Amino acid sequence: MRSYLDSAVFLRDLGREPILIDRAEGVYLFDRSGKRYLDAASGAAVTSLGHGNLELAEVLFEQARRLNYAHPSKFVTSEVVELAEKMVARAPKGLTRVLFTSGGSEATEAAVKLARQVHVARGETSKNKVITRRSSYHGATLGALALSGQMGRRQPFVPMLMPQPMIAPTSCYRCPFGKEPRSCALECAEDLETTLMSEGPENVAAFIAEPIVGSSSPGRHPPDEYWRRIREICDRYRILLIADEVMSGNGRSGKWWAMQHTGVSPDMITTAKGIVAGYTPLGAVLVKGEFVEDLRKTDESFRHGHTYSGNPLSCAVGSRVIDIIEREGLLDNVCRMGELLLRRLRETFCDHPNVGVIRGRGLLLGVELVADRASKQPFPAKLDIRSRFSHACLDQGLYLYQGGGHIDGTNGDHAMLAPPFIIDETSVEEIVVAMQIALGEILPGGVPA
Numbered sequence: 001m002r003s004y005l006d007s008a009v010f011l012r013d014l015g016r017e018p019i020l021i022d023r024a025e026g027v028y029l030f031d032r033s034g035k036r037y038l039d040a041a042s043g044a045a046v047t048s049l050g051h052g053n054l055e056l057a058e059v060l061f062e063q064a065r066r067l068n069y070a071h072p073s074k075f076v077t078s079e080v081v082e083l084a085e086k087m088v089a090r091a092p093k094g095l096t097r098v099l100f101t102s103g104g105s106e107a108t109e110a111a112v113k114l115a116r117q118v119h120v121a122r123g124e125t126s127k128n129k130v131i132t133r134r135s136s137y138h139g140a141t142l143g144a145l146a147l148s149g150q151m152g153r154r155q156p157f158v159p160m161l162m163p164q165p166m167i168a169p170t171s172c173y174r175c176p177f178g179k180e181p182r183s184c185a186l187e188c189a190e191d192l193e194t195t196l197m198s199e200g201p202e203n204v205a206a207f208i209a210e211p212i213v214g215s216s217s218p219g220r221h222p223p224d225e226y227w228r229r230i231r232e233i234c235d236r237y238r239i240l241l242i243a244d245e246v247m248s249g250n251g252r253s254g255k256w257w258a259m260q261h262t263g264v265s266p267d268m269i270t271t272a273k274g275i276v277a278g279y280t281p282l283g284a285v286l287v288k289g290e291f292v293e294d295l296r297k298t299d300e301s302f303r304h305g306h307t308y309s310g311n312p313l314s315c316a317v318g319s320r321v322i323d324i325i326e327r328e329g330l331l332d333n334v335c336r337m338g339e340l341l342l343r344r345l346r347e348t349f350c351d352h353p354n355v356g357v358i359r360g361r362g363l364l365l366g367v368e369l370v371a372d373r374a375s376k377q378p379f380p381a382k383l384d385i386r387s388r389f390s391h392a393c394l395d396q397g398l399y400l401y402q403g404g405g406h407i408d409g410t411n412g413d414h415a416m417l418a419p420p421f422i423i424d425e426t427s428v429e430e431i432v433v434a435m436q437i438a439l440g441e442i443l444p445g446g447v448p449a
């Protein structure tokens, strides 16, 4: 069998042979031998409508035939306008404009640059820093990585990253303030104000955070009061609140936007991934309409743009993705299947000595594996439990998104589950059974093999 490690492709994982995927259908990927893999992470919260959707394939074909591209500096297309209008109609209050990008990292870059330009336009020219949270991920480009508190991903680029203030992550399982839910006084939200005081609010432009954390600590989300307190602090010091919904948006939480569970409207939402369900690349930033007026007073333009931002092919797909989600009642299915998957995982692993916590909302869930359930002690990083688990799952025909380092950049093993919105009860059970077998294989008797 051919090895792809030494092929012309610069692979992401240089040390482990990748699986050659040949085709995909519904919730399954198929390799050359015909072995199927249940795509229980939708790639990375991308393929929300599953694979091989003919309606979306036809949209792409028709769009490519009629109008494939027009440069956004001088042109707009009806596909871009239609998608923006549909997104605004489903957005939290006040978000009435959509700025398109080609992906999530670009959306982060655009959001923080817009925050800066808005403050400059308002005469608050010293506002330039962006506060972020530890154990977070906002993208791979240098600007977005500088805002990402997942320390493992920052190495070895640290000297190239512009330092930005970081506050505590929200974690009821591993509270950075040593609190229990009953003694919690939202110290993690108060940390924003503390940090603002030391940085000087006049120097801070924005705060960025994921309402439901994705790959850096999947499924982690604070109580909704957290966001009310964060909103108050941002308003008080004129800090723009950016919700990164690259993973949690576009229906994955069971509502269009995870922030809609909290009753709090951010000033911007960044998104990508599920916006086009994996059929073509696209990202977006939903922003308050008043920012347009702010910029009009001074620059007349947003000094930022990318060649493929909001291309008609991707926008035509994005628009149909919204139609399909509504026509097929998929937000309801996300809620029902999300609850079922969470319940079945909790029932199955409630006594497992190496399953620390299972959490999440809708179909964005995470499982943390620990060496000792009682003390929450992580496995030694050198055991590489995260990849041993994900490969044992692949052997069982199950694809999960593995990750780790949520404790300190190195320690902590987890897996993200984010199956397509079209998943049914049978596939939910298939996930649970495959995980059970895989865990039994790598941790027989509940200790490292």
Ligand SMILES: Cc1ncc(COP(=O)(O)O)c(C=O)c1O
Pocket: 044, 103, 104, 105, 106, 108, 137, 138, 139, 140, 210, 214, 215, 244, 245, 246, 247, 272, 273
């Ligand atoms: C929360 C979050 N923000 C931003 C990004 C970056 O998106 P992209 O990979 O499309 O650049 C990701 C990617 O995983 C993400 O999970």
